[in-house]
Amino acid sequence: MPAPARPDDGDGAAVLRHLAIIMDGNGRWAARNRLPRLAGHRAGVEALRRVVEAAPRLGIEVLTLYAFSSENWKRPAEEVSDLMGLLRHYIRSEVKSLNENGVRLDFIGNWQALKPDLVSLIEEARALTGGNTRLTMVMALNYGGQDEIVRAARALAADAAAGRIDPAAIDVAALAGRLDTAGLPPPDVVLRTSGEMRLSNFLLWQAAYAEIVVTETLWPDFNAAHLMAVLDEFGKRERRFGGR
Template identity: 75%
Template sequence: MSTAAASLGDGAAGLRHLAIIMDGNGRWAKARRLPRIAGHRAGVEAVRRVVEAAPDLGIEVLTLYAFSSENWKRPADEVADLMGLLRHYIQSEINALHKNGVRLDFIGNYRALKPDLVAMLDAARVKTAGNTRLTLIMALNYGGQDEMMRAAKSLARDVAAGTLSPEAITVETLAARLDTAALPPPDLVLRTSGEMRLSNFLLWQSAYAEFVATDTLWPDFNAQALADAVAEFATRERRFGGR
C-alpha cells in the first residue's frame, strides 16, 4: 500500500466508484507553448498514474471521461490525435492492465468509432474480463443526454411492442437500460482544472454523488492529488436526500 493510501486509514470507506472529468490538457500545453497534442499525451501519463494508485485507495470502479459525444466538434486534426492516442494507450497498456488485475470496459456509443478501433477495444474487454482488482471504465463517444435518450427509446420500443406497460417503468427500470447498468453509481465525481460543471457526464448516475473540483490540470494530476480528493470525500456526510 502506498504512503498516501496508508495515511487515509479507513476514512474513505464507502468510495467504491470514482468518476473523473479529465480537464486541462489544452491549458497545460498552452502554458508551456506546446501544441495541444502534447497536453493530451501528458494526460495519458496521468491516466497511468491514477489507474496504478486507485486500488490502493480502496476504489473498485474508476470511470474516466475520455471522449465526449461533443468532442467531435473539435478540429479534425485534434480528433485524429485523440483517436491515435487511444489506440496507442490500448496497444501499449493492455498487457500491464491485465497483469495488474484491471478489467477494462467502455460506456458510450463507442461502436460508432472506426471498425478496427472498435475491434481493438472489444479484444481488450475480452482479455481483461476476468480481472477483479479494479474496473476501469472509459467513456468514449459518451454523453449523458444521449445515454438517457437511448435508454428512453429502448423502453419506448418495448411499450410499443406491448411487452412493457408504461406504469411498470420505474427508476430502476430506466437505470437498467443505461450503459452503466452493471455498475454501482459513482460515489465521487472529480473534475480537474478548476471548472465547476458536469459537462454532460453521468447525469443520471450522479444524482447523489459528491463533487470535488481541483485547480490541478489533468496532466499534473498524480497519486497524491488523488489521495487528497479521496480524503476530501471522506469528510463529507452523505444524506441521499433523507435529511
C-alpha cells in the same frame, strides 16, 4: 424508492468505491508549457497511468473516465485525429499490463460508431480483461449523458410498444438498467480537474447523489497525492441522499 445504500468501512465512514473523473486541462497544460496540444494529451495519458496504478491501493473499485465526449467531434479535425490515434496507441500498449494487474477495461457511450479498427481494439480489450476483478476501468468514448438517457428511454419505449413490458411498471430501476453503466455502483464522487465547475454532459443520471469535487490541478499534473486528497475530501462530506 429507498435511499441508495451507503457502504462504509465498519466504522460508519463512507467508502469511495466508484470515482468518476472529468480529465480536464490537457490543452491549458500544453499552453502553459509552450507545447502543442498533443503534448498535453500525451501528458494526460501519463496521469491516467498514475491514477490507475494508485486507485486499487486506495480501495477504489471502479474508475469511470471521460475520455471523449459526443461533443468533442466539434474540435478541429486534426486534434480529433490526434486523440483517436492516442486512444489506439493507449489500448494497444496498455491492455497487456492492465490485464496482468487485474484491471477490467470496459467502455460506455456510442463507441460502436467509431472507426472499425478502433471498435475491434475495444472489443478485444474487453474480451481479454473481462474476468478481472481488482479494478474496473470504464472509459466514456463518444459519450454524452443526455444521449445515454435518450437511448435507454428509447429501448424501454420499444419494449413497451411490443408488449414486452407494462409502461406503468417503468421506474427508476428499469431505466437505470438500460443505461450504459447498468451493473455498476453509482459514482460516489465526480471529480473535475482544472477548476471548471460543470458536469459537461457526464453521467447526468448516475451522478444524482454523487459528491462533486473540483481541483485547480490540471489533469497532466494529477498524481497519487492528489488522488489521496480527493479521498480525504470525500471523508469530510456528510452524505444524506435527500434525507436528514
